Amino acid sequence: MSTLYPSVLLVALGSAEEQAQCRTLRVRDEQSDFIATNAESLEQAADSPWCEPLGVRAVHTGEMVGFLMHALDPDENSRWIYRLMIDHRYQGRGYGRAALRALLEHLQKMPGGPGVALGVAPENTGARRLYACEGFVETGELIDGELIMRRLLA
Incomplete structure (x- = not known):
């Protein structure tokens, strides 16, 4: 039996309205130590090509x-x-997995090598489980206290 996940669309955050909407999204309180806020992330993106x-x-x-x-x-x-964050109101409904799969499909079309990596807080067992189920493997590397996981895009 296959599990159905919701369909998601990845959208560029080009307008001020879309960015403001993104800034209102929040993870659950107990997850706030695992990820930067969306406002911080948008600032980082503005500073990096x-x-x-x-x-x-x-x-x-x-x-x-x-x-x-x-x-x-x-x-x-x-x-x-x-x-990769899903607002607390939508967690547990498959949006995280759907977003990850959509992103991996998006990345396959982009220039760059065949691999993709991410860092995850060691105590974030839910995220580690999700990434492992989608083919990411823990490498044993630690960067800034995060476990590094990698997988091939193909």
Whole structure:
């Protein structure tokens, strides 16, 4: 039996209205130590030509349910997922998995090497489980206290 996940659309955050909408999204209180705020992430993206911030919209409602950001690491020619967050009101409904899958599909079309990496807080077991189920493998590396996970895009 296959599990159905909601359809999501990744959207560029080009307008001030979309960015303001993104800034209102929040994770649950107990998750706030695991990820930077969306406002901080948007500031980081504005300062880096390598970062692409994207909103995650539910296809059936058009409502913004999450935020993600990725970047090309020119030194290692691979993509990094810097942020993946789903607003607390939409967690547990499959939006995180759907957003991750949509992002991986998006990254396959972009220049850069065949790999993608991310960092995750060791105590964020839910995220680690999600990433592992989607083919990411813990490498044993630690960067700024985060476990590094990698997978091939193909």
